[in-house]
Structure formats: structure tokens, C-alpha cells
Amino acid sequence: MLTELEQSVEKQKEKMETPVATLFNKFAKHRDVTLVYGDPIEVGLTKVIPVAKVRYGFGGGGDNEGNNGGGGGFQINPLGVYEITPDSVRFKSTRSKMTLVLTLLTGGLFWLIGRNMGTCKKR
DSSP, rough: OHHHHHHHHHHHHHHHHHHHHHHHHHHHHTGGGGGGGOOOOOEEEEEEEEEEEEEEEEEEOOTTSEEEEEEEEEEEEEEEEEEEEEEOEEEEEEEHHHHHHHHHHHHHHHHHHHHHHHHHHOO
């Protein structure tokens, strides 16, 4: 027969094996640069290393009755590649210059609208 302490420990073990905990443990094992930098690809004397931006988050919870739940999400965006030759190392972005210009213009437009709305309220 299990003591109260042993029963409590068993319940805690069960809570630790939730899908969220399993997924979090997988990410924790690969939290080094392999999440962001891909494996190098060699073509002749040139080596190419893919680069991505990785974001992820997890949450979970439970109660004393053994009910638990959670969720999470992740996003991976390619940023570009490092091109390494015997003579140089260059970063080549996957984002076009037009995308950057449009992003800056849109941000500037929203800033101007927000600024003008603030001055209209003061009048």
C-alpha cells in the first residue's frame, strides 16, 4: 500500500508527462544554434549556411484534481544564408529590398497617423 507521500509523488510524475512537457523537452534538447543555423551545404569551395529566426512559446497548468492542459506555438522565418568562400564571408538576405522599403513606409505612415491623432485631441 502506498503512503500519502508516495501517492503525491506519483501524481506529480503523471503531471510531468503532459504533451506540453514532452514538446518542451524536445525543444530544450535543441536550444543551441541548430534551431537557427542549418547544416552547412558545400558546393565546390563555397559553403552555404542557412539562417532562420525561430520563436516559440509554451504554457500549461493543472489543478490538484489531476486536470491539466496547455498549448504552445512556434514560428520559423528564413532570414538568409551565409556564403563562405576562401576569400570572403557574405550574408545574403532572403528578404527583398522592396519588402524592407514597404515595411518602413507602412511603419512611418502609422507613426504619422498616431502623431496627428494625438495633436487633434489636444485642440
